[in-house]
Amino acid sequence: MSTDTTNPFNDATEQIERKRQIGRLFVAICFASTLVGIVALVALIADVLYESWGWVTWEFLTYPPSQVIDNYLPGGRGAGIYPAIVGSIFLIALTAIFTIFLGVGAAVYLEEYAPETRLKSFIEANIANLAGVPSIVYGLLGLAIFVRAFQLGSSLIAGALTLTLLILPIVIVSTQEALRAVPDSQRQAAYGVGATQWQVTRDVVLPRALPGIMTGTILSLSRAIGETAPILMVGAATSMFIAPDSLTSPFSAMPMMIFEWATLPQPGFQHVAAAGIVVLLTILLLMNAVAIFIRNRYDPRS
Amino acid sequence: MSVDTPSEITSAGSNIANRKNAAVRYVFFSCALVTILTTLGIILVLVQGSIEFFTEVSIIDYFTGTNWSPVIRPRSYGVLPLIWGTLLITVGSALIAIPVGTATAIYLSEYASPRVRKTIKPTLEILAGVPTIVYGFFALSFITPLLQRLPYIPDVGTFNAAAGAIVVGIMIIPMVSSLSEDAMSAVPDDLRNAAYGLGATKFEVSTSVVVPSAFSGIIASYILALSRAIGETMAVTLAAGMAPQITMNPFEPIQTMTAYMVQIGISDVSVGSIGYQSLFAVGLTLFAMTLSMNLFSLWIKSRYREEYQ
Numbered sequence: 001m002s003t004d005t006t007n008p009f010n011d012a013t014e015q016i017e018r019k020r021q022i023g024r025l026f027v028a029i030c031f032a033s034t035l036v037g038i039v040a041l042v043a044l045i046a047d048v049l050y051e052s053w054g055w056v057t058w059e060f061l062t063y064p065p066s067q068v069i070d071n072y073l074p075g076g077r078g079a080g081i082y083p084a085i086v087g088s089i090f091l092i093a094l095t096a097i098f099t100i101f102l103g104v105g106a107a108v109y110l111e112e113y114a115p116e117t118r119l120k121s122f123i124e125a126n127i128a129n130l131a132g133v134p135s136i137v138y139g140l141l142g143l144a145i146f147v148r149a150f151q152l153g154s155s156l157i158a159g160a161l162t163l164t165l166l167i168l169p170i171v172i173v174s175t176q177e178a179l180r181a182v183p184d185s186q187r188q189a190a191y192g193v194g195a196t197q198w199q200v201t202r203d204v205v206l207p208r209a210l211p212g213i214m215t216g217t218i219l220s221l222s223r224a225i226g227e228t229a230p231i232l233m234v235g236a237a238t239s240m241f242i243a244p245d246s247l248t249s250p251f252s253a254m255p256m257m258i259f260e261w262a263t264l265p266q267p268g269f270q271h272v273a274a275a276g277i278v279v280l281l282t283i284l285l286l287m288n289a290v291a292i293f294i295r296n297r298y299d300p301r302s
Numbered sequence: 303m304s305v306d307t308p309s310e311i312t313s314a315g316s317n318i319a320n321r322k323n324a325a326v327r328y329v330f331f332s333c334a335l336v337t338i339l340t341t342l343g344i345i346l347v348l349v350q351g352s353i354e355f356f357t358e359v360s361i362i363d364y365f366t367g368t369n370w371s372p373v374i375r376p377r378s379y380g381v382l383p384l385i386w387g388t389l390l391i392t393v394g395s396a397l398i399a400i401p402v403g404t405a406t407a408i409y410l411s412e413y414a415s416p417r418v419r420k421t422i423k424p425t426l427e428i429l430a431g432v433p434t435i436v437y438g439f440f441a442l443s444f445i446t447p448l449l450q451r452l453p454y455i456p457d458v459g460t461f462n463a464a465a466g467a468i469v470v471g472i473m474i475i476p477m478v479s480s481l482s483e484d485a486m487s488a489v490p491d492d493l494r495n496a497a498y499g500l501g502a503t504k505f506e507v508s509t510s511v512v513v514p515s516a517f518s519g520i521i522a523s524y525i526l527a528l529s530r531a532i533g534e535t536m537a538v539t540l541a542a543g544m545a546p547q548i549t550m551n552p553f554e555p556i557q558t559m560t561a562y563m564v565q566i567g568i569s570d571v572s573v574g575s576i577g578y579q580s581l582f583a584v585g586l587t588l589f590a591m592t593l594s595m596n597l598f599s600l601w602i603k604s605r606y607r608e609e610y611q
Contacts, residue, residue: 023505027413033405034414037426037479040472040516044432047444061521101542105333113327114334125600127337132526132596134533136560137344139567142584148573158336165340172337196323226433227559229535235569255435255536270443277436284433 020125048281050276060275061085063242065257068267071083072275087156087236087251088283092225094160094247095167100217102164103171104206110172111179112201133168138166139233147234154235157247162230167220174216178209211298215291222287228255228282254280348589351582358576366584370546370562372580379580381587383546387463387556388588391538394467394533395474396550401529402471403478404520410479411486412508423480430476437469438540445540446471450551459545461555469537474527483525485519486512518606525599529592535560559588 052273058139059078066072066079114120132296142162151159182205206213240252254276261273352553356364359379367380406426410419445465450458458464489512497507513520543555544565557565571577 019503019505023503026508027409028506029503030405030409030413033402034422034426036402037406037429038422039477040475041425041429042438043444044436044472047440048314048436051443057461102336103334106337107328107329107332109334113521123334124335127343128600130337130340130591133344134535136535136590137348137585137589140563140581141340141347143346143352144582152510153497155504165336169342196319198323198326199319201326205313223431227434228433228435229564232564235567236546238568258435258439259536259540262435262442270439273439274443277439280433281433281436284431288431293481298384302584 007109008277029189048274048277052278055271055275056278061279064258066228067264069266069272072268072272081254081257081279083243084252084254084257085279087240088225088253088255088280090156090244091159091163091170091251091253092221095224096162098160098164098223099171099220100213102174103168103181103215103217106168107118107172107179108174108206109199111176112197112232117206127169127172131173131250135166135227136229136233139230141165141195142230151194153248154237154250155248156244156251159231159236159251159253162234163224166230167224170220170223174220175209175213178212178216181204181212181216182208192220205252211294215295218287218291218294222291223234223285225253226255226284226285231256232259254283273279315574320375321371324397332442340412344589346385348582348586352586355576355579355583356577359583365493368548370557372562372566372577377576379474381584383548383557384557384562384584385587386548387542387546387558387561388418388532388591390463390552390556391467391470391534391542391558394464395471396524396528398468398471398530399474399478400524403475403523404473405528406479407482407486407520408508408513410483411589412504412512423483426479429473432473433536433537434473435540437473437537441465441537441541444456455553458553459543459555462540463542463549463556464475464552464554466538466556466558467540470531471533473534473537474530477527477530478523481523482516482520485523486518489515517535517603518536521606525602529595529599532595533560533592537547537566539564559584563588569575 013268049216054074055072059076060072060080063078063080063083064083065070065081066077067231068079071077071079077103094240110120110123114123118129139162144159146152146158146161150158151160186204186208187200190204195203198300235250238256240250244251258276258280260271261269261276321600347371364379364381366382367378368382369378369380370383371378410423414422425500441459442465444461445468446458449455449462449464452458493511493515494507495512502510538558542558542561544557544561545555546562547554549556560597562584566577566581
């Protein structure tokens with residue numbers, strides 16, 4: 001910095017120019033960082049599509065798995081992910097029934113019934129903490145309680161109950177938000193014409209909050225369908241050749257099959273794993289699309 | 303328990319409606335009770351299993367031993383190699399997710415147009431919605447081969463800690479970026495305008511006004527993301543392997559606490575055996591770590607929260 005210059009403003013101009021450069025560099029770094037996440041997402045999807053190219057066939061969707069790679073190839077005997085697709089769908093359907101009942105019940109209690117006491121804030125803090133418990137710990141809970149203590153064995157219902165407890169905190173929180181969005185004036189109007197609290201909840205609050213509840217629940221279920229660790233601890237099988245047919249059947253699920261295929265050392269199975277991922281991601285995408293459709297079409301908040 | 307509803311008015315209605323009203327209340331309350339029972343169940347199951355485990359293995363050997371060999375004789379139950387593996391993954395993923403996530407949050411909150419923000423934020427959140435098993439596959443089929451092709455890095459194993467840390471880092475970017483962005487967007491514009499009025503540049507406003515003002519929310523997002531990395535299971539099992547060891551070389555295979563639980567979960571370990579009981583001891587260690595981090599994050603948020611009108 002020269003002080004012997006004739007123009008006293010030169011200093012300031014230089015400083016401003018340097019600050020501009022720092023600013024431009026900073027924006028460039030921040031923008032590049034934003035791209036890191038986007039690029040990683042694109043790479044992940046491209047990698048899965050590339051590895052699975054040509055392996056997602058009709059046979060793959062309709063046949064049981066096989067240890068022999070040739071069976072997955074076109075012209076082979078046919079092998080695929082069928083029992084795991086059925087297993088996953090049953091698992092999620094059961095989980096949906098339990099979660100909607102428990103999740104909506106708990107959220108209605110907290111939002112509509114519970115007085116503002118210590119108990120309520122304790123329950124809410126507890127829910128926030130449960131949401132941060134690793135999913136594999138829920139697997140241990142399911143193993144010790146549902147599989148062993150309740151003697152349900154490594155069954156479909158034990159898996160569904162475990163997944164229910166896993167996603168319950170998320171469903172409760174999203175349902176609470178949907179209930180909170182119902183204007184209080186509507187409740188007061190119903191009370192004004194003599195409705196009981198239950199009638200207000202059943203006939204005014206729940207119908208109005210239903211789209212929001214559905215959206216949150218479907219999004220949580222789409223998380224449950226991709227979970228591997230909890231059902232692995234509960235004892236989901238990797239070599240199921242028939243689809244489950246009752247609540248107490250042993251079962252497989254799509255993420256379990258993908259894990260099995262990804263760990264097989266024989267060459268070629270990474271393509272089978274990738275094909276399984278394509279099926280799983282497609283179902284996930286469909287569930288998310290339904291949730292977004294319901295939100296945009298019916299939710300008064302949007 | 304009293305409710306703030308006009309019960310004097312409703313009592314004028316039919317008796318049946320009132321009785322139903324009272325009964326339904328208990329049904330809803332028991333649904334909420336399930337969440338408390340879940341927490342109690344987790345603690346009970348983990349503690350009971352751990353007590354059985356520690357009757358056979360000394361608790362001091364468990365926490366100070368540097369050799370984890372639960373299956374192969376001579377058996378040894380020092381948990382430090384598993385904790386080391388978990389730390390390696392957590393620190394490695396933090397090195398990726400914290401700078402990238404914070405810079406992304408600054409870009410989205412301070413520089414991006416509302417339209418760009420509305421597109422990029424949900425796109426990044428897809429990263430958090432991808433099942434973790436897919437990240438494990440991504441590590442095996444893309445990241446590790448990429449590392450193996452890099453110059454100057456000799457002997458990258460098929461399973462290695464670096465690939466695990468990278469995919470977990472990618473997975474938790476949106477936790478850091480979205481939660482930090484929420485905190486930065488909550489900083490009122492008055493503060494920014496005051497700084498501009500004093501002649502600050504946009505860079506100075508971002509780094510000296512917005513980030514310090516949103517600091518508690520940003521730190522809370524870091525801790526939540528790290529706690530997620532500690533509990534991450536399938537991606538690290540597939541990517542980083544099943545070799546419990548204390549190593550400084552991130553290109554060697556390791557085993558995390560969660561990966562050990564998977565290893566026991568897929569093997570036929572009989573109930574009541576020491577291998578089965580060790581699941582609960584490791585599970586309790588993991589649970590204690592994530593719980594304390596989650597509580598710490600909540601505490602920071604409430605303790606240092608800046609309230610803006």
